[in-house]
Amino acid sequence: MxxxxxxxxxxxxxxxxxxxxxxxxxxxxxVPDTQITVGWTGAFTSAxxxxxxxxxxxxxxxxxxxxxxxxxxxxxxxxxxxxxxxxxxxxxxxxxxxxxxxxxxxxxxxxxxxxxxxxxxxxxxxxxxxxxxxxxxxxxxxxxxxxxxxxxxxxxxxxxxxxxxxxxxxxxxxxxxxxxxxxxxxxxxxxxxxxxxxxxxxxxxxxxxxxxxxxxxxxxxxxxxxxxxxxxxLLSSGPFRVDSISDDGDGQSVALVPNPSYRGLVTPKVARIELVPAGDLPEAEVGERLNVAQVAPTTANREIIRQLEREDFTVDTRHDGTLWALMLDPTGIFTEPQARAAFLRAIPATALTERGSGVWATAYTGTTSMLSAPGSRAYDIVNEDSGFTAALGTPADDAALERESAGIAAGSSVCVLYDTGSEFATGAFVALGEVAAEAGWSIADCGSADFEAALAAGAWDAVIARVPVPQTPEQILDQWGGHGSASITGSTDPERDALVAQYAQTTDVYEARDLLAQIESTIVRAAVALPIAMNPRATIIDRSVTGIAPRTGVAAPLTYGVSQWEVVP
Missing domain, CATH: 3.90.76.10 (Dipeptide-binding Protein; Domain 1)
Incomplete structure (x- = not known):
């Protein structure tokens, strides 16, 4: 204090x-005696x-x-x-x-x-x-x-x-x-x-x-x-209240029931919601033990989920608040901005997305921004004003010639770090090697099963990483500020810091969008990041349930709007 x-x-x-x-x-x-059971991976540790x-x-x-x-x-x-x-x-x-x-x-x-x-x-x-x-x-x-x-x-x-x-x-x-x-x-x-x-x-x-x-x-x-x-x-001011908390050894369960004192505009429709351990394969239990589950799309679960879709289960895929990006260390081979731009312009983001997403290609939404997410009004302004498309998003007429003009010899090696345990990162790396070779770059496999440790060690030239889309000025500074604790590239820019400070004190939503685009443009000019695609999360919903509209991002992606949930008669 x-x-x-x-x-x-x-x-x-x-x-x-x-x-x-x-x-x-x-x-x-x-509706009396109605219940929705949700496969939940969270833990309730504090009210x-x-x-x-x-x-x-x-x-x-x-x-x-x-x-x-x-x-x-x-x-x-x-x-x-x-x-x-x-x-x-x-x-x-x-x-x-x-x-x-x-x-x-x-x-x-x-x-x-x-x-x-x-x-x-x-x-x-x-x-x-x-x-x-x-x-x-x-x-x-x-x-x-x-x-x-x-x-x-x-x-x-x-x-x-x-x-x-x-x-x-x-x-x-x-x-x-x-x-x-x-x-x-x-x-x-x-x-x-x-x-x-x-x-x-x-x-x-x-x-x-x-x-x-x-x-x-x-x-x-x-x-x-x-x-x-x-x-x-456990007093509640929301639409539901906690009725019980239990743990049967497989994980914690939390039961929610309507709050009789709630005076909100939309009141609950279901009599009980059970948040229970999701289990090892929740997608296989929707329609039986579970009514709802959220999972990360993988090759292993695609066939199960596809079959559920064929049987009229709802599968809602939205981004989880993180994006995949190819990011560069602005030292060594990439000390000069011309070299960084030449490399990034030689790499079509769509090629990395296509190979990385595999059987889930339609679940990955392409993006051109490190600071905003597709589907938001801010993204539309940032995408239009940041200058990304002209500077980095349009392939060079002759990628090899652009590399040579930047002073980089043919066959120059680029050590690329990625998480070998990630399907997307592994696939994107394969595609990166193929398209980079066409422009005369030689890609060295620096993938690691201990990605975070390898990232911190810094012995890489480029990295395929999944990073959060910042939601606040503080988070922007953490990733892109002069002293950012979560910075991957180490890129600094006094103008960027000043713009973030101005953004933090902006109360007009339209002015805020314009400033966010200006902040993004400083990242584009630095040529240290190529946004690839938003990372998806799949919500599987039983036919017996309606009204569930998962939210994008990190905060309460499933329980947002819980008053709208109801059981189909």
Whole structure:
């Protein structure tokens, strides 16, 4: 908590708290005795995904937490049933987060206390200690952060940021119930008093009180080794709630049932969802033990899945948020940009995709961007404005002559690293060797079964790698910034860093797309990466189920939109 300096702001609070006399009935949309069983590879380890954002926790949070909206194909989609987010001042940059009328599953309303608690968590007030027992934020530069103002009805907060931020619509959430945190931190039984105690601790910057809240925030919501979690820690503000957590030795199972108190725009239709271990061959069990499963497309499972398609099972293939790319080390043989451009222009991405994808050719979508994904509106702008097609995406009239003009002798060897355990990378490498030879390049097989170790060792000239499509300015800098911790090529550009800084403070979606294209153009000019194709994920859906629309990307790709799921009569 030492990485944050707190500036108190006056607040007026009226906490709306009501206890229902009886348990609400299930939504009328729920069809009794219906169940959908999902083959799941996640693990539910914490009911506070803000403190522990592991994939399994994010999957569950998508079903049991309401929020102001979600990113879908790179665009923010608001959930007006939860509330609204509005910029109320440009200078200073101030955003109002205004709740509609959501309630927790114990019928305690969500209000400003819940939003303030979520804001404080995101601001670093409750950062956990690292493995050495030191404050994880101790070395961070203190950030002067004004405590948000709460409106008189305590259903909204207004946050004044030091500067505009691109992620303003999702910067505040309500990941855990403030009245539960207040009760556990301070022993306060009355929900109103518990909420007020949380507010006072944050407003006053009371380190002792904040330490107690931090202990609850980081530890109490963790699922025990026995799979147990107290009922108050499993309260839900989303369409479903956790009914049970179990482990039969083959893996963890989580049962979800409709939340009777949910007041969202779309209420659940199915009476129970069972997330169960996927097993070794989930595609073979859809229609029997499972109704839904997500798998990586491989040669081994293509025939099974093709047969399911012939029997009218739905097979939905969308990208998983990562892309395949051919990336260069801008040293050695590729020190000069002309040499890098000559090599990349000699390699048609379609040839690598065709050989790498094999029997799953239709599942791989080609791409021309390292920073955006096909299907998003941002991609259309980036693809048009980055200059990739002219600079690197159009084959040279004479690839051998272009190589010679770059000062590279015929037969020059290029050590290419790839993951020998990956079907796509192995196939793409074979194609790379063939097309590069036509232009006079000699490809050396530097493939490795321990890809990450070989990548870190750096004894390669080019690499066929699968990398995440960055979703935030921070992730762009990690991959492409001057000090990027996840940089593969080591390419740096002060102009790129400046553009990312500008992008991070852009609140207009159209301006943001234009800036993203400019950032992409700096990568194109560096000639260090050839985007190949998006990596697919296949969702197999039983004929007895409808309404499932998997989301692209990493975050909750299957459980997004779970309220729409239903069993076919």
């Amino acid at each position: 030492r990485g944050v300096r707190r500036v108190a702001a006056p607040i007026a609070v009226l906490l709306a708290v009501g206890l229902a006399a009886c348990t609400p009935a299930l939504p009328e949309t729920v 506070n995904a803000a403190a522990s954002p592991a994939p399994g926790n994010v999957d569950i949070a998508e079903t049991i937490r309401g929020d102001f909206g979600d990113l879908v194909d790179g665009e923010f989609v608001a959930d007006e049933g939860f509330g609204s987010v509005t910029i109320v001042s440009d200078d200073p940059f101030t955003v109002r987060y205004d709740l509609a009328e959501p309630v927790w599953s114990d019928d305690i309303p969500l209000d400003a206390a819940d939003l303030l608690l979520g804001w404080a968590g995101a601001a670093g007030y409750f950062d956990a200690e690292d493995a050495d027992g030191d404050d994880a934020s101790a070395d961070a530069e203190p950030v002067e952060t004004a405590v948000p103002a709460l409106d008189e009805f305590a259903r909204a907060i207004e946050v004044t940021y030091p500067q505009p931020i691109i992620g303003w619509q999702q910067a505040v959430t309500a990941p855990v119930p403030a009245h539960v945190v207040g009760h556990r931190a301070f022993g306060t039984d009355d929900p109103m008093e518990a909420k007020q105690a949380v507010i006072r601790a944050i407003q006053d910057g009371d380190d002792d009180a904040l330490a107690k809240i931090a202990a609850v925030w980081n530890d109490d919501f963790e699922v025990g080794k026995d799979g147990k979690l107290a009922a108050d820690l």
